Amino acid sequence: MKKILRIALLFCLAPLAVAAAGSPALLITDAWIRALPPGQPNTAAYMTLTNSGTAAVVVIGASTEIARKAEIHTTVEVDGLQRMEQLAQLSIAPGESVALAPGGTHLMLLGLARMPAPGDEIGLCLQLEAAEQVCTTADVRMSAGAGQSHDHHH
Numbered sequence: 271m272k273k274i275l276r277i278a279l280l281f282c283l284a285p286l287a288v289a290a291a292g293s294p295a296l297l298i299t300d301a302w303i304r305a306l307p308p309g310q311p312n313t314a315a316y317m318t319l320t321n322s323g324t325a326a327v328v329v330i331g332a333s334t335e336i337a338r339k340a341e342i343h344t345t346v347e348v349d350g351l352q353r354m355e356q357l358a359q360l361s362i363a364p365g366e367s368v369a370l371a372p373g374g375t376h377l378m379l380l381g382l383a384r385m386p387a388p389g390d391e392i393g394l395c396l397q398l399e400a401a402e403q404v405c406t407t408a409d410v411r412m413s414a415g416a417g418q419s420h421d422h423h424h
Contacts, residue, residue, distance in 0.1 A: 295323025328399035338381030
């Protein structure tokens with residue numbers, strides 16, 4: 271009887287193990303998109319990314335319904351001047367969190383179909399190297415320096 275119970279328990283728990291193994295270890299929290307005046311071609315998205323898994327998670331891209339494309343950018347200092355550089359990927363070590371924040375690493379939303387308004391909620395998905403994607407909803411809000419353009423040239 272114990273053998274039958276063990277086998278039955280294995281059959282019941284096996285789908286849970288497969289589901290856990292197949293779910294991305296990336297958690298997205300505090301996602302928001304900067305609202306800018308109408309007519310701006312680009313804006314930025316910010317969030318905190320946490321790797322809750324045991325292996326590195328590599329973000330290789332992003333997408334949203336309001337932009338033609340989304341790229342991972344970081345701010346670097348070159349000859350005393352701040353400038354943007356596109357990153358091919360963003361790696362997050364197991365157990366680590368990375369803040370995508372103004373003045374640092376962030377997502378550039380390029381070729382906006384429309385500028386989202388404060389209070390809007392916009393769907394945003396991150397593509398992972400493991401052919402997975404993790405999606406969230408980002409709140410749209412104003413922030414300090416909201417009059418600055420995000421029309422960066424590289």
